[in-house]
Amino acid sequence: MEAIKYLIHDPDKGEYFTRTPKSWALITIFYCIYYTCLAAFWYGLLQLFLMTISPTRPFFTTNESIIGTNPGVGMRPGQADEYIDSSLIRLKYNAQQERPSPDGEGLRNIDWAVRMQKFVEKYNNTKELRTDCPNGEFNTGFEACVFDPATLGDCGKYPYGYQLVDGKKQVEPCVLLKINRIFDWEPKFYDLQYLQDEGAIPTNVQEQIKASGGNTKLFIDCGGRNPADVEALEGAMEYFPKDQSIDFKYFPYTQAGMNYHSPVVAIKFNENIPKDQLVHVECKLWTKDVIHSSKDKMGMIQFELLISDTVEGE
Numbered sequence: 231m232e233a234i235k236y237l238i239h240d241p242d243k244g245e246y247f248t249r250t251p252k253s254w255a256l257i258t259i260f261y262c263i264y265y266t267c268l269a270a271f272w273y274g275l276l277q278l279f280l281m282t283i284s285p286t287r288p289f290f291t292t293n294e295s296i297i298g299t300n301p302g303v304g305m306r307p308g309q310a311d312e313y314i315d316s317s318l319i320r321l322k323y324n325a326q327q328e329r330p331s332p333d334g335e336g337l338r339n340i341d342w343a344v345r346m347q348k349f350v351e352k353y354n355n356t357k358e359l360r361t362d363c364p365n366g367e368f369n370t371g372f373e374a375c376v377f378d379p380a381t382l383g384d385c386g387k388y389p390y391g392y393q394l395v396d397g398k399k400q401v402e403p404c405v406l407l408k409i410n411r412i413f414d415w416e417p418k419f420y421d422l423q424y425l426q427d428e429g430a431i432p433t434n435v436q437e438q439i440k441a442s443g444g445n446t447k448l449f450i451d452c453g454g455r456n457p458a459d460v461e462a463l464e465g466a467m468e469y470f471p472k473d474q475s476i477d478f479k480y481f482p483y484t485q486a487g488m489n490y491h492s493p494v495v496a497i498k499f500n501e502n503i504p505k506d507q508l509v510h511v512e513c514k515l516w517t518k519d520v521i522h523s524s525k526d527k528m529g530m531i532q533f534e535l536l537i538s539d540t541v542e543g544e
Contacts, residue, residue, distance in 0.1 A: 286486055291414040299415055300521050303513055303531040306406040307345035310335045317533040321401055322541050323505050326394040337541050339401060343389040350386060353379045358489045363479040366446035368416055375479050377491035383470040385496035400501045406494040407450050407513055411483045418518035419445035435516050438473045447475035448517035450495040455510040462509045466502040509535045
């Protein structure tokens, strides 16, 4: 206790906690000046850095950036947060009048519908958007173009096929496919000679390209990854819009930090989809020079669909 007492105050040396009042005052002044200068130096460098970047566009774009010029394909509705690393859509075939989980973060059919609704509702916000975008032309304006959810048909209406309605015997879920945003990226035109020389493009996509003239739209096409999946999906998918297209007017993306409508193609899996069969679905983006890689998920997306009697968590 005597040692502690002398640590707090040593009357012989006039020290408090091993320092005199003058020493404490000097070291306090020193560190105030030191950290003030350090903070000013850091703030000055931060301001110099901010002067070199734009708040509305990245410094590097397209081929200069790590992302490059080969977009991926995204899917909505997204998976529940707890299962964010899963690509499986597992649904109950006769689900109806269910109660959703908080924020739709569950695995029941209605939870998928709630997450879809959150995404589709964003199209109701048309502030800072252009309504006069001409079809078939790249958008050179500062504002993004309005996307009309009416083009999604049945897939633009709640509950998006995730619940039984209108006397249906099996749910007919919808999935929305979007192009991942790449700043300044513009899809390239197809020419008819290229189609004749390119055998990898599916026949139905070639027909849609020819019908559009090849230079006004890009396309998304889905199919099975394996022979059994191809057979399961035959006659079981409907596209909205019917021509599976996204108009060039929604590109390039230059509206960082602003309201933006992601253009989408909707797929409806109708009652012809087999029950109790895991179906592996692969959807590819088709526009000239896009590379497809299942390993790196370039130009495509893969997911699984299982419609059965139960869902996980029931």
